[in-house]
Amino acid sequence: xxxxxxxxQIKSKRSFLCIGLDADIKKIPTHLLEFExxxxxxxxxxxxxxxxxxVAYKPNIAFYESMGVSGWNSLQKTLDYxxxxxxxxxxxxxxxxxNTSNMYARAFFENMNFDSVTVAPYMGSDSVTPFLExxxxxxxxxxxxxxxxxxxxxxxxxxxxxxxxxxxxETSKQWGTDENMMYVVGATRxxxxxxxxxxxxxxxxxxxxxxxxxxxVQDVAKYGMNADCGxxxxxxxxxxxxxxxxxxxxxxxxxxxxxxxEMAVILAEAGIx
Amino acid sequence: xxxxxxxxQIKSKRSFLCIGLDADIKKIPTHLLEFExxxxxxxxxxxxxxxxxxVAYKPNIAFYESMGVSGWNSLQKTLDYxxxxxxxxxxxxxxxxxNTSNMYARAFFENMNFDSVTVAPYMGSDSVTPFLExxxxxxxxxxxxxxxxxxxxxxxxxxxxxxxxxxxxETSKQWGTDENMMYVVGATRxxxxxxxxxxxxxxxxxxxxxxxxxxxVQDVAKYGMNADCGxxxxxxxxxxxxxxxxxxxxxxxxxxxxxxxEMAVILAEAGIx
Numbered sequence: 225x226x227x228x229x230x231x232x233q234i235k236s237k238r239s240f241l242c243i244g245l246d247a248d249i250k251k252i253p254t255h256l257l258e259f260e261x262x263x264x265x266x267x268x269x270x271x272x273x274x275x276x277x278x279v280a281y282k283p284n285i286a287f288y289e290s291m292g293v294s295g296w297n298s299l300q301k302t303l304d305y306x307x308x309x310x311x312x313x314x315x316x317x318x319x320x321x322x323n324t325s326n327m328y329a330r331a332f333f334e335n336m337n338f339d340s341v342t343v344a345p346y347m348g349s350d351s352v353t354p355f356l357e358x359x360x361x362x363x364x365x366x367x368x369x370x371x372x373x374x375x376x377x378x379x380x381x382x383x384x385x386x387x388x389x390x391x392x393x394e395t396s397k398q399w400g401t402d403e404n405m406m407y408v409v410g411a412t413r414x415x416x417x418x419x420x421x422x423x424x425x426x427x428x429x430x431x432x433x434x435x436x437x438x439x440x441v442q443d444v445a446k447y448g449m450n451a452d453c454g455x456x457x458x459x460x461x462x463x464x465x466x467x468x469x470x471x472x473x474x475x476x477x478x479x480x481x482x483x484x485x486e487m488a489v490i491l492a493e494a495g496i497x
Numbered sequence: 498x499x500x501x502x503x504x505x506q507i508k509s510k511r512s513f514l515c516i517g518l519d520a521d522i523k524k525i526p527t528h529l530l531e532f533e534x535x536x537x538x539x540x541x542x543x544x545x546x547x548x549x550x551x552v553a554y555k556p557n558i559a560f561y562e563s564m565g566v567s568g569w570n571s572l573q574k575t576l577d578y579x580x581x582x583x584x585x586x587x588x589x590x591x592x593x594x595x596n597t598s599n600m601y602a603r604a605f606f607e608n609m610n611f612d613s614v615t616v617a618p619y620m621g622s623d624s625v626t627p628f629l630e631x632x633x634x635x636x637x638x639x640x641x642x643x644x645x646x647x648x649x650x651x652x653x654x655x656x657x658x659x660x661x662x663x664x665x666x667e668t669s670k671q672w673g674t675d676e677n678m679m680y681v682v683g684a685t686r687x688x689x690x691x692x693x694x695x696x697x698x699x700x701x702x703x704x705x706x707x708x709x710x711x712x713x714v715q716d717v718a719k720y721g722m723n724a725d726c727g728x729x730x731x732x733x734x735x736x737x738x739x740x741x742x743x744x745x746x747x748x749x750x751x752x753x754x755x756x757x758x759e760m761a762v763i764l765a766e767a768g769i770x
Contacts, residue, residue, distance in 0.1 A: 246597075284595060286600035292608045293569050300565075320559060320590050321644040324519075327559035334566045344592060346619045346639055348646020366619055373595040373621020376668055380655050388650065388661065395649055415660060 225311050225339045226360045227403050227452075230428070233279045233309060233451050235497060238488035240433070241429065241480065242280035242313065245270065245302060246287050251465055254471045256287050263291070263298040266472075268305055270464055273473040277484040280456050282430075284344045294336025301338055309457070312407065313364065313430065314338040322350035323441040333358045342408060343432070345392045349399055356400040363405055365396055370410025370433030393423045402426040411439020411457065417447035428454050434483075435462025441483060453496055459483060498584050498612045499633045500676050503701070506552045506582060507726050511761035515553035515586065515703065517574060517733025518543065519560050524738055526538065534692020536564070536571040538625040540676045541578055543737055545745040550757040553584040553729050555703075558651075578608055582721060584729070586637065586703065587611040595623035597642075608629045615636050615678075615681060615703070618665045622672055629673040631762075636670055636678055640693065643683025643706030668698045682721070688761065690720035701727050707733025714756060718763045726769055732756060 245267050249257075252266040259265040260444050271281065281421055283302060288295035306312055318328040318341060325343075333355075334340045340362035341353050355363035368378055368389040378389045386394075393407065404425075409420055411433035420429070428449055433439040434457055448455055459479075467475030507513050518540050522530075525539045532538040544554065547634070556575060561568035578587055591601040593615060598616075606613045606628075613635035616625050630637035639661040641651055641696055651662045660668075666680065675697075682693055685705035702721055706712040707730055721728055732752070740748025 229728075232545055269698050284593075284597055284600075286591075286597045286604065286765030288601040290604040290608065292573075292604070293566050296569060313592075317593050317617070317620075318590065320557075320560075320588075321642070324559045327563040329558075331559070331563040331565070335563065340541075344590070344617045344619050346617050346650065347590075347642050348651070350644050352646075369594070369620050371620060371623050373594075373623040376621030377619065377661065377664060378621070380661070380664060382653050382655055383658075385656075388653070389654060391650060457600040474537060 229309070230279065230311055231452050233311070234491070237276065237279055239279055239484040240453050240484050240487055240493055242276040242282050242456040242462055243270070243274055243278045243459040243480065244315070244432070244458050245281055246460045246464065247282040247298070248287055249291065253468050253470065255470055257378065261298055261301065263288070263295070264301045265286045267298070267302040269473040270476055271305060273477040274463070274480045275307055275310065277477070277480040278310070280313055281306050282313040282315045282458055284428045284460070285314055285316040288440065300336060301481040303338065306351055312339045314341045315367065317342050319344040319345050319347050325351050326354040329355045329358060333361045340406070342366065345396060352449055353399050361404065363400065364430050365392070365407050367393055368409050368413050368416055370412040370439065371421055374410060374413070383418040389478060390419070390423060393420065397424055397427070402428070406430055408432065411444050414439060414443035414447055415446065421448060425450060426454070427454060430456045430458060432458040435459045441490065443488050445494070449490070449494055453491065457487070458473060499698050502582070502593055503552065503584055504725050505655045506584070510549065510552055511764055512550055512552055512724050512757040513728045513730055513760055514551040514756050515555050515731040516543070516547055516551045517705070517731050517754065518554055518556040518586070519737065520571070520734045521560055522564065526741050526743065535557060537563070537570070537574045538572070540575040542746040543749055546550055546580060546750040547736070547753045548583060550750070550753040551583070553586055554579050555586040555588045555731055557733070558587055559587040559708055576611065576612060584762045585612045590615050590617050590639065592617040592620050592624040594620065595678055596629055599627040600622050602628045602631060606634045613679070615639065616621040618669060624665055625669060626672050629643065629677045634677065636673065637703050638678060640666070640680040640682050641686050641689055642714065643685040648684060653690055660722065663692070663696060666693065670700070675701070679703055684717050687697070687712060687716035687720055690717065694723065696725060699727065701729060704733060705731040708732045714759050714763065718767070722763070724769070726764065730760070740768055
């Protein structure tokens with residue numbers, strides 16, 4: 225999916241919501257365990273209930289990988305079930321030397337047809353650029369993450385007072401364009417978004433950490449939104465595990481709707497039509 | 498596998514060689530394509546030919562993941578085929594927020610029974626510590642990598658002149674012990690190994706980059722060896738693709754033998770018996 229298609233989707237759905245498909249066999253409603261593929265059935269019902277409210281789905285690859293071959297099958301079926309006009313993110317945090325990153329890119333872009341993959345920047349340019357060589361596909365590079373450990377190294381200042389995540393933004397933005405790169409910035413670090421926008425005014429940001437991790441949409445929009453919206457705000461557990469009964473998908477829809485309505489107001493106030 | 502067992506293996510085999518199983522369907526000898534599972538057949542013959550010469554095997558997970566479900570099956574069969582007294586490394590470069598890293602740890606340690614996984618440190622403590630909670634399993638954390646992009650961020654100096662990889666070593670060594678953590682240090686950066694040994698005198702180092710990437714065993718041993726050896730030196734392409742005919746495994750054995758003999762001399766000179 226290209227940038228224009230993504231922006232058009234945001235404008236027509238009045239939403240910049242991404243839903244994290246972190247399907248965990250230990251957490252999904254127990255009545256689903258009777259299905260042949262409980263994980264896929266869970267995702268299918270979540271997608272049916274929320275597809276008009278969000279613009280992206282983000283399966284967390286670890287949850288599927290931890291189930292072995294059956295997990296990869298559930299993932300493939302889920303991906304095939306997501307409507308083609310919705311952006312898909314393989315949240316895989318991959319990254320290795322060039323020939324190996326190229327293999328990961330082929331795994332997610334060719335074998336599975338994801339629109340994007342999250343990529344860790346520690347190994348530098350040749351770990352990221354292989355993901356940029358596929359038409360209408362995206363690398364979403366970790367900049368400032370929402371977890372506690374995100375503070376261990378990402379905010380270390382260099383001799384000029386520049387923090388590591390700022391160096392990552394400044395260096396890596398030269399490897400691609402705002403048509404094939406996005407960045408991960410945690411919602412729990414919303415106050416940093418204005419600084420980040422000075423370095424990358426146009427790139428889309430994938431913002432996890434809303435809901436269960438404590439961030440909120442207003443702050444993210446206040447500091448991080450640009451003229452094209454430029455945001456994909458993710459919620460996972462707050463939506464998909466809103467209910468644990470047979471009505472779990474309905475409950476998920478209610479939570480997704482709350483976020484979508486909040487986003488519709490924000491988009492209107494920002495004059496994004 | 499615990500540290501003592503690994504050291505005993507090094508002493509008895511007179512080797513600290515790790516062989517990278519980067520099996521690529523486009524590079525393996527074409528006569529193998531007639532087998533039901535060419536990737537497994539390739540690995541099986543490589544293992545048969547080299548298992549007395551190396552102490553560890555390191556499948557590069559990207560190569561299997563890029564083949565989808567059939568790749569994961571080949572990987573599982575390969576892992577089951579490796580003799581139980583040889584150390585196994587899932588070269589996966591994983592790392593995410595705590596609950597997600599836990600899923601990756603379960604994938605590699607429980608579902609697949611690897612001894613260790615390589616982990617990227619960018620997301621900090623909670624991205625690494627879930628890998629440390631399994632008995633006799635190891636996290637191998639990226640410190641200074643052998644690729645060109647390794648220079649983009651890893652050698653950035655902070656206000657006190659400390660480079661990022663040094664910060665990673667100093668901070669992360671507090672998360673675990675030399676019984677459950679190792680570090681990746683590229684052979685192409687051998688001159689840095691003495692500095693690294695000042696920070697982590699006892700930890701094992703996984704050293705890729707010998708052979709195809711240009712590093713050499715003597716330099717690695719000179720600057721990086723400790724009283725327990727403390728090194729796993731990896732060669733992938735230089736061994737497994739030494740030949741492309743029906744005698745590929747024999748050619749691989751010759752290359753592995755050259756490195757093993759070099760290592761035997763080094764171990765003897767260092768008085769490691």
